[in-house]
Amino acid sequence: MSFMDKAKDFLDKHDEQVDQALEKVGDEVDKRTGHKHTAQIDKAVDEAQKRTGSGDTQP
Template identity: 80%
Template sequence: MSFLDKAKEFADKHDKQVDQVLEKVGDEVDKRTGHKYSGHIDKGVDEAQKRTGDGDTRA
C-alpha cells in the first residue's frame, strides 16, 4: 500500500477530524493574508472537505 493510499484510508476513517483541521488551516491562512482572499480560501476548504472521507461533515 502506497503512502497516498494510506492517506486516503486515514481521511476516510477520520473524516470529521480531517474536516476540522482543514477548517483551522483555512482560518489561519485567511488571517495571515489579512482576510484579502476569504472567499477563495473558503471555497478551497469546502472543496477539500468534499474530497475527504464521506464529504463535508460541517453543519
C-alpha cells in the first residue's frame, strides 16, 4: 500500500475529525487575516471537507 493509499484510508476512516480540524484551521486563518476574507476561507474549507474522507462533512 502506497503512502497516498494510506493517507486516503486514514481520511476515510477519520472524516469527522478531519472536517473538524479543517474548520478550526479555517477559523484561525480568518481570525489572523482580520476577517477580511471570511467568504473565501469558508468556501475553501467547505471544498476541502468535500474532498477528504467519504463520510459526511461538517455544516
